[in-house]
Amino acid sequence: MSLKIRLARAGSKKRPYYHVVVADVRSPRDGRFIEQLGSWNPLLPKDGERVKVDAERVKHWMSHGALPTDRVARFLDEAGITKREARNNPTKALPGKKAQERTAALKKAQDDAAAAIAAATAPAAEEAAAS
Numbered sequence: 001m002s003l004k005i006r007l008a009r010a011g012s013k014k015r016p017y018y019h020v021v022v023a024d025v026r027s028p029r030d031g032r033f034i035e036q037l038g039s040w041n042p043l044l045p046k047d048g049e050r051v052k053v054d055a056e057r058v059k060h061w062m063s064h065g066a067l068p069t070d071r072v073a074r075f076l077d078e079a080g081i082t083k084r085e086a087r088n089n090p091t092k093a094l095p096g097k098k099a100q101e102r103t104a105a106l107k108k109a110q111d112d113a114a115a116a117i118a119a120a121t122a123p124a125a126e127e128a129a130a131s
Contacts, residue, residue: 002026003066005058007040008033017041020053020072022061037061040075051075 002025009030011017018040021033038053058081062068068076077084095103 003034003061003064005037005061005066005068005072007069007071015043017043020075022066035061038075051078053079053081055079055081 003022004025005020005022006029007018008021008023009016009018019033019036020038020040022035022037023031023033027033035057037057038051040051042050044050053075058076062082068082073082073084076082094100
């Protein structure tokens with residue numbers, strides 16, 4: 001049985017509140033879980049008590065093979081329970097495939113227009129230089 005330490009949503013509409021739980025990976029997000037390990041209230045200010053985690057139980061479940069999700073790993077790193085490696089995605093800021101195609105087509109059209117203007121003005125420039 002694969003275990004995950006993840007968030008389960010609670011709270012009402014537009015008022016999120018999350019429980020940090022240990023659950024089987026096959027169970028739904030807000031469905032059955034094994035144990036509740038803490039909570040996260042994203043509506044509280046960042047310097048307040050937004051995240052509450054039972055460190056001892058988290059260590060226990062991680063020793064039994066439970067893996068935290070990315071968001072929970074951030075919380076555990078802030079609490080000093082585990083170390084989360086920083087992610088690096090150098091292609092994140094690059095435009096998508098369609099946007100790259102559009103910019104290439106626009107650049108080609110601008111180059112063609114500049115070449116047409118240069119070709120049209122070249123004979124006139126030669127006449128002016130000759131006289």
